[in-house]
Amino acid sequence: MSQIKVNTDLKALNNEIAAQNKEKLHSCGILTVDVLGSPGSGKTTLLENILPELAAKCRVAVIEGDLATENDARRIEKTGVKAVQINTNGGCHLDAKMIERQFEKIDLENTDVLVIENVGNLVCPVSFALGEDLRIVVLSTAEGEDKPLKYPTAMLKTDAVVVSKTDIAEYVCVSTDKLIGNIGTVNPDVKIFTAGKTDGEYRAEGLVEYILEARKNLK
Ligand SMILES: Nc1nc2c(ncn2[C@@H]2O[C@H](COP(=O)(O)OP(=O)(O)O)[C@@H](O)[C@H]2O)c(=O)[nH]1
Ligand SMILES: [Mg+2]
Structure with missing residues (x-):
């Protein structure tokens, strides 16, 4: 019973800080995108590939979350976009306080889109708001067609799903169409990209x- 109460209070506190983050980021005109998915689903690869085009059209900053290493921040900085790394030292998700601590390291006044790569995990990050406007789940074909059915919360509590690694689907005996069908079964309203x-x-x-449109529509 007391365990449940602590958990509820922690989430309530996190939600409060996330709301403050959102207010602060909106006051600077920043759209915040939380990118989440299993380890190895292709989150950093996706960012490495879309950031050059995104950064040509608006000012972008990235926060990278991992248990350990600065590897992903270094990969992102090779695209020319500034990235700060958070190491959770074993923590399975980012939380709103961790994001708030990064604000002094980012030039918020000169940023239009803040992209956060969450810790690789298809469960825990879903329950922790960071102050994001958009959530994007990256789900690779290599994880199997049934994962949207097994991890429905991740499909329901997101704005978009990117089905990644479509190029290797046939080698891992997965039908991209069936995988997309399963995402739609769980959440008919979610936006799906490949x-x-x-x-x-x-x-x-x-x-x-899609990201630029969301930035344009930011209230
Ligand atoms: N063939 C193929 N490999 C990919 C794709 N996206 C990522 N990978 C590979 O999958 C591995 C994990 O990718 P990474 O971006 O580090 O995943 P993350 O842990 O979600 O950030 C790396 O070896 C990537 O080269 C893709 O679309 N196609
Ligand atoms: Mg990564």
Whole structure:
């Protein structure tokens, strides 16, 4: 009983800080995007590939979340976009306080879109608001067609799902169409994108436009 109460209070406190983050970010005109998904689903690869186009159209900053290492922040900075790394030292998700602590390291006044790559995990990050406007779940074909059915909360509590690694679907015996069908079964309203390498070139059709449109519509 007391365990449940502590958990409820922690989430309520997190929600409060997330709301403050959102207010602060909106006051600077920033759209915040939380990117989440399993470890290895292709979150950083997706960002590496969309950031050059996104950064050509608006001012972008990135917060990277991982248990350990600065690897992903370094990968992102190779695209020319500034990235700060959070190490959770074992924590399975980012929380709103961790994001708030990064604000002094980011030039908020000169940022239009803040992208946060959450810790690789398809369960815990879903329950912790950060102050984001948009959530994007990256789900790779390699995880299997049934994962939307097994992890429905991640499909329900997101604005968009990017089905990644479409190029290797046939090698892992997965039908991208069936996977997309299962996402739609759980959440008929979610926006679905695909990403992968076709003819040697990585594509995530429509995703940059989707983020820019959301930035334009920011109240
Ligand atoms: N073939 C293929 N490999 C991918 C794709 N996206 C990511 N990968 C590979 O999957 C591995 C994990 O990717 P990463 O972006 O680090 O995943 P993260 O842990 O979700 O950030 C890396 O070896 C990537 O090269 C894709 O669309 N197609
Ligand atoms: Mg990563």
